[in-house]
Amino acid sequence: MADPSSYRPKPGEIPDSPGVYRFRDEHRRVIYVGKAKSLRQRLANYFQDLASLHPRTRTMVTTAASVEWTVVSTEVEALQLEYTWIKEFDPRFNVKYRDDKSYPYLAVTMNEEFPRVQVMRGQKRKGVRYFGPYSHAWAIRDTVDLLLRVFPVRTCSAGVFKNAARTGRPCLLGYIGKCSAPCVGRISPEDHGELAEEFCDFMAGRTGTYLRRLEKQMMEAAEEMEYERAARLRDDIEALKKAMEKNAVVLTDATDADLIAVAEDELEAAVQIFHVRGGRVRGQRGWVTDKVEEITTGALVEHALQQLYGDETGDSVPKEVLVPALPDPIEPVQDWLTGRRGSNVSLRIPQRGDKKALMETVQRNAQQALALHKTKRASDLTTRSRALEEIAGALDLDSAPLRIECYDISHLQGEDVVASMVVFEDGLQRKSEYRRFQIKGFAGQDDVRSMHEVITRRFRRYLAEKEKTGEWADGEVLTEEDGRPKRFAYPPQLVVVDGGQPQVAAARRALDELGIDDIAVCGLAKRLEEVWLPDEEDPVVLPRTSEGLYLLQRVRDEAHRFAITYQRSKRTKRLRSSPLDDVPGLGETRKQALIKHFGSVKRLRSATVDQIQEVPGIGRKTAETIAVALAQAAPTAPAVNTATGEIMEEEEPVTTAGSSGEPVSTGAPHERRGQET
Numbered sequence: 001m002a003d004p005s006s007y008r009p010k011p012g013e014i015p016d017s018p019g020v021y022r023f024r025d026e027h028r029r030v031i032y033v034g035k036a037k038s039l040r041q042r043l044a045n046y047f048q049d050l051a052s053l054h055p056r057t058r059t060m061v062t063t064a065a066s067v068e069w070t071v072v073s074t075e076v077e078a079l080q081l082e083y084t085w086i087k088e089f090d091p092r093f094n095v096k097y098r099d100d101k102s103y104p105y106l107a108v109t110m111n112e113e114f115p116r117v118q119v120m121r122g123q124k125r126k127g128v129r130y131f132g133p134y135s136h137a138w139a140i141r142d143t144v145d146l147l148l149r150v151f152p153v154r155t156c157s158a159g160v161f162k163n164a165a166r167t168g169r170p171c172l173l174g175y176i177g178k179c180s181a182p183c184v185g186r187i188s189p190e191d192h193g194e195l196a197e198e199f200c201d202f203m204a205g206r207t208g209t210y211l212r213r214l215e216k217q218m219m220e221a222a223e224e225m226e227y228e229r230a231a232r233l234r235d236d237i238e239a240l241k242k243a244m245e246k247n248a249v250v251l252t253d254a255t256d257a258d259l260i261a262v263a264e265d266e267l268e269a270a271v272q273i274f275h276v277r278g279g280r281v282r283g284q285r286g287w288v289t290d291k292v293e294e295i296t297t298g299a300l301v302e303h304a305l306q307q308l309y310g311d312e313t314g315d316s317v318p319k320e321v322l323v324p325a326l327p328d329p330i331e332p333v334q335d336w337l338t339g340r341r342g343s344n345v346s347l348r349i350p351q352r353g354d355k356k357a358l359m360e361t362v363q364r365n366a367q368q369a370l371a372l373h374k375t376k377r378a379s380d381l382t383t384r385s386r387a388l389e390e391i392a393g394a395l396d397l398d399s400a401p402l403r404i405e406c407y408d409i410s411h412l413q414g415e416d417v418v419a420s421m422v423v424f425e426d427g428l429q430r431k432s433e434y435r436r437f438q439i440k441g442f443a444g445q446d447d448v449r450s451m452h453e454v455i456t457r458r459f460r461r462y463l464a465e466k467e468k469t470g471e472w473a474d475g476e477v478l479t480e481e482d483g484r485p486k487r488f489a490y491p492p493q494l495v496v497v498d499g500g501q502p503q504v505a506a507a508r509r510a511l512d513e514l515g516i517d518d519i520a521v522c523g524l525a526k527r528l529e530e531v532w533l534p535d536e537e538d539p540v541v542l543p544r545t546s547e548g549l550y551l552l553q554r555v556r557d558e559a560h561r562f563a564i565t566y567q568r569s570k571r572t573k574r575l576r577s578s579p580l581d582d583v584p585g586l587g588e589t590r591k592q593a594l595i596k597h598f599g600s601v602k603r604l605r606s607a608t609v610d611q612i613q614e615v616p617g618i619g620r621k622t623a624e625t626i627a628v629a630l631a632q633a634a635p636t637a638p639a640v641n642t643a644t645g646e647i648m649e650e651e652e653p654v655t656t657a658g659s660s661g662e663p664v665s666t667g668a669p670h671e672r673r674g675q676e677t
Helices: 039-046 055-063 075-089 137-147 158-167 189-203 208-223 227-245 297-309 331-341 353-379 381-394 447-469 501-513 547-575 588-598 601-605 609-613 620-632 669-673
Strands: 019-024 030-036 066-071 105-108 117-120 129-131 257-264 268-277 280-290 320-322 346-348 403-412 415-425 435-438 494-498 520-525 530-532
Touching: 019 039, 019 075, 030 039, 030 055, 030 075, 039 066, 075 297, 075 331, 105 137, 105 189, 117 137, 129 189, 137 189, 208 227, 257 297, 257 353, 268 297, 268 353, 280 297, 280 353, 297 331, 331 346, 381 547, 403 447, 403 547, 415 447, 415 547, 435 447, 435 547, 447 501, 494 501, 494 547, 501 520, 520 547, 588 601, 601 620, 609 620
Parallel strands: 257 320, 320 346, 403 494, 494 520
Antiparallel strands: 019 030, 019 066, 105 117, 105 129, 257 268, 268 280, 403 415, 415 435, 520 530
């Protein structure tokens, strides 16, 4: 590990001008490439006190052994040079998007005498027109099959083409009219080239003019009583319309744009791109990356733009690029895109209308892609085993923690304080073991005290189960009479808390007070993803690429999700509760009948016993019970719509949902299975 001060340039050596810099390690390998408007100011940021640097930046500067730079004239040149060097040196600390698959394109080889339509993957070739990318190759073949009726362009390979030319017999497509058969001279190279150009124009979105021309020709043929030709043109028009329907219309103004969305967490990011041409989604692709450097969403977008358009020119760069966040500064990136296209390119965040709605769809795709990537990564047995071994090594455990429990506290400004407990066994979620807690020992907001209470209650139950059944042999399964596992009967090998030193100390103190000393405790602080251990002044910093850190993060995030879902459901239930819920013997049907009759609880409270008795199904005794209960109940404070700030008047009808009179939980099925204690 190198000391950055050993290779820090002298202050006067670094120019105060735009440029690109490279950090190299002791073996002269480039490990990081960056650009700057002012090299002097940017490089000075890397040579601060190590304690003030982000952990990822600190790892990079201590791995490096030297730094060098190249001065350029403008920020646009710096952007281009940065992309070139990242592509050339593949530095380990730079964000590099990797395709989650090899995307197929529809390609037209315009550089050949007889252009060919085909599916292509990999690097793009000069002189070839590309459309897409598509998610699946079969989608390309379906589209081409429909268009060949109207644009019978060659689709055969060079070997098939030469064999047909040698024998003088075209292939099957030539016989059925889906190829113009240039191999046997049915069409000249010039005419076939024009046919390929028309095919490309149609695929590029210029469909309206061509359809109108075909419709005009069809009408003329019908007027001249050339009915066979008119029928053929009619079928051609239907084929083209069917091909167009395969790409959904999403924007009504025939927009040419690329929409880029980013979903990210502390360690990884996923990017989704929708290619819209002529108002239709013509292609889609996605990337994922490890966040190996401290980086903002705008910087992630900038790197995505570099990778997406670094090798593109002309119409391959659209007129409009819609993004979730703008690079800072935006001007060099926008000028660079304009230079790649050869005309003005608009780079902006959609604010309203159809484009904003489509961006939300792209964002959902990005979130699903990130979740799918994490699921695939977590489901691999070898990866899970390595993660557990890394955790055991980092925390100095005797064995891999096969059962991990994680706890999180959730509240809204001290109200509805709850906690969650999630369980991972062998690196996988055990949702049937999830539990949730209400904080009962005190009122108000105190996360440390809440954590102490939850850990105490959970492991007091564990000790009670242990005392009830006596000591058991390793591996013995403790079950209830119905065969289900006993609640809280199994101790974890590792307790993880969401938080830093204070929360970890509270959890350890709770275990010590119960006399439990064989369960390890750690905390995961969200801000810097540091792992805190009891009685340790400094955190354990796991490598960013560590599978162990990734597993701890998944456990912590799941505990947070489960806790906040429960907290929201409790808040909703409190805001929607009715004084009628406390009336003994009053079921859901009669409550709804009362509200329907009087219109609100306020009017019901002011009604007499005789008036209440007028409601169908309400007898004298029940009416008296309702009147007494409502008189004793203090009027509740008005509910507030948290989205708008509007006070919801009590005159509004009070409704309930569910057979028990309580609002239906909005949680997922497994959340409702989590038992409350």
